[in-house]
Amino acid sequence: MNNNTQHLDQSAHSQPIALATLIGRELRGGRNDKPLVRYGHAGLAKRGEDYFLIKPDCYRIPGNASTSFSVFAIFDGHNGISAAVFTKDHLLDHVISAIPPGIGRDEWLHALPQALVAGFVKTDIEFQRKGTILGIKNWEASGTTATLVVIDGLTVTVASVGDSRCILDSRGADISLLTVDHRLEENEEERERVTASGGEVGRLNLCGGHEVGPLRCWPGGLCLSRSIGDMDVGEFIVPIPHVKQVKLPKSGGRLIIASDGIWDALSSEMAAKCCRGLTAELAAKLVVKEALRTSGLKDDTTCLVVDIISSDLSTSQTSPRKHQNKFRSILLGIPQHSFNKLANKSSSFGTIEELFEEGSAVLEERLGHFTS
Numbered sequence: 001m002n003n004n005t006q007h008l009d010q011s012a013h014s015q016p017i018a019l020a021t022l023i024g025r026e027l028r029g030g031r032n033d034k035p036l037v038r039y040g041h042a043g044l045a046k047r048g049e050d051y052f053l054i055k056p057d058c059y060r061i062p063g064n065a066s067t068s069f070s071v072f073a074i075f076d077g078h079n080g081i082s083a084a085v086f087t088k089d090h091l092l093d094h095v096i097s098a099i100p101p102g103i104g105r106d107e108w109l110h111a112l113p114q115a116l117v118a119g120f121v122k123t124d125i126e127f128q129r130k131g132t133i134l135g136i137k138n139w140e141a142s143g144t145t146a147t148l149v150v151i152d153g154l155t156v157t158v159a160s161v162g163d164s165r166c167i168l169d170s171r172g173a174d175i176s177l178l179t180v181d182h183r184l185e186e187n188e189e190e191r192e193r194v195t196a197s198g199g200e201v202g203r204l205n206l207c208g209g210h211e212v213g214p215l216r217c218w219p220g221g222l223c224l225s226r227s228i229g230d231m232d233v234g235e236f237i238v239p240i241p242h243v244k245q246v247k248l249p250k251s252g253g254r255l256i257i258a259s260d261g262i263w264d265a266l267s268s269e270m271a272a273k274c275c276r277g278l279t280a281e282l283a284a285k286l287v288v289k290e291a292l293r294t295s296g297l298k299d300d301t302t303c304l305v306v307d308i309i310s311s312d313l314s315t316s317q318t319s320p321r322k323h324q325n326k327f328r329s330i331l332l333g334i335p336q337h338s339f340n341k342l343a344n345k346s347s348s349f350g351t352i353e354e355l356f357e358e359g360s361a362v363l364e365e366r367l368g369h370f371t372s
Helices: 002-013 019-028 082-097 105-134 188-196 268-274 280-295 311-315 326-332 336-343 363-367
Strands: 036-044 050-059 068-078 146-152 155-161 166-169 200-205 211-218 242-247 253-258 301-309 353-358
Touching: 036 050, 036 280, 050 082, 050 301, 068 082, 068 253, 068 301, 082 105, 082 146, 105 146, 105 155, 105 242, 105 353, 105 363, 146 253, 146 301, 155 166, 166 268, 188 200, 253 268, 253 280, 268 280, 280 301
Parallel strands: none
Antiparallel strands: 036 301, 050 068, 068 146, 146 155, 155 242, 166 253, 200 211, 242 353, 253 301
């Protein structure tokens, strides 16, 4: 464990680079044409164990707008709030500290998937250490899912453990799942991994041998195969995230990030389609409302909707054919002042480019992936 921690921290000892040099590198990369990011949040509490993070204005170089990126996250805790709160407070810092300082945007994005793995693992290690030091009752039983989304321009990077899903709805493309649900009930690959490692997978066994509920990992009885925390379930439950990085087409797209209170009630397609044509804020509220209408409030229900809008669309001028295209604009969920320019720029629509995806639960494979 100490070797892992040393590996995670080693980037912090790199030589510093002058701020002017860094800014110069960014400016030489071209004009700042980053898309506009708009977001909304909605949720209802059943147990009060869902937490979320919204940081729309982060900077690789402090004060330099051309180095901005945005972060959104959901943490669905179980057996108390300790793990969810700790992860919300520390995960992003651990991820950023694992990225070597003084590198340009392309190198930063290339290093990000590995840094996400390092950040998740270090957060889990630090959570365990704090619990041991403080000796807080029920600390070791607390755990959380974590879905962390980093948006830099049109590049979206998502890391997740558990079942707080993130989907992408991009105009002209199918709805894309950017996460993998680490539920033993549905994920055969994770079931095989747990049993191959010596764990037992089965349902809750009542008196008389009657089995009920979803598949769980024993000891501990957790229905997830990956999480942060959960120190009482042994080494079979790991904090190593699935990571996926994609580049959106110039038309942008919409992200829906939500806890399982949403996904137990709505499919990815239902969630995406029910809120098209609405602002991000209204969309988040409607997704929650639709989930409640479908199955009632059975669990904490949290939803973040993030719209990534092309800079060309966000700065375009109002067309004189405003009234003629008004109805089509509403249907597509595109701002009216942007519709006509978009209609004449079909080349801005394109496919989603997959840059990276890795879901191995073997830490050595993940931390060594970008060393060459």
